[in-house]
Amino acid sequence: MFKKILLAEDFQDTNQGISEMLREKLQIPIIRDELYCDKAYNRLKYAVDQREPFGLLITDLFFKGDHVERKLTSGLELIQAARNLQPEIKVIVNSMEDNPSKIDALFKDQEINAYVCKGRHGLTELVRAIREVYHNRTYVSPGIDLNVSNNVFELEEFDLMILQSLAEGLTKKEISEKFKKDNITPNSESTIDKRVSKMFDEFGAKNTNHLIAKMIREEKI
DSSP: OOSSEEOOOOOOHHHHHHHHHHHHHHOEEEEESSHHHHHHHHHHHHHHHHHOOSSEEEOOOOOOOOSSSSOOOOOHHHHHHHHHHHHHHHHEEESSSSOHHHHHHHHHSSSSEEEOOOOOTTTHHHHHHHHHHTTTEEOOOOOHHHHHHHHGOOOOOOHHHHHHHHHOHEEEOHHHHHHHHTTTTSHHHHHHHHHHHHHHHTTSSSSSHHHHHHHHTTTTT
């Protein structure tokens, strides 16, 4: 079982409840928690620098803003930063989000290892997810059906924003900078590149202009 787990959740009571459950059910010796993504990242970095890295990151997706200045404002940004720092770290998202297409994108674009939807049985499912991830298996809460639209690709609002920016003549790097300025997440250039590549594949587009032309004909943008 994992020896070190890091929790990132902006409600202290939730962190405490998860920590107590994991110690009781899984006997994990080291569990640390942080209320801010920046502090969670700093703890990950310190552990890597000390050559005592965490084996698992459990994070929410949404973190409420307050008076504390932040660089990383969401779980998505924390996941991306953690992956850049420690590519092999396992990641479980523990959140209220229940949109199958958005959760599916987390597995495909962010390569998370498990998704637990907060709810009545959330803690029990989280324990189960940790066990599955430890054995190199993925896990999704039973109430979430990722076989959306019979595997027909659906454009999300995020994809439409990317397409609109491409239609305006922006490069992927410029789109990344624009999204960061407008506090739109995810906003890394690599994530945008993955979404564009996926749209190329799904719609059989040869290049950006061809993709935009196809979307216009189908009245997607």
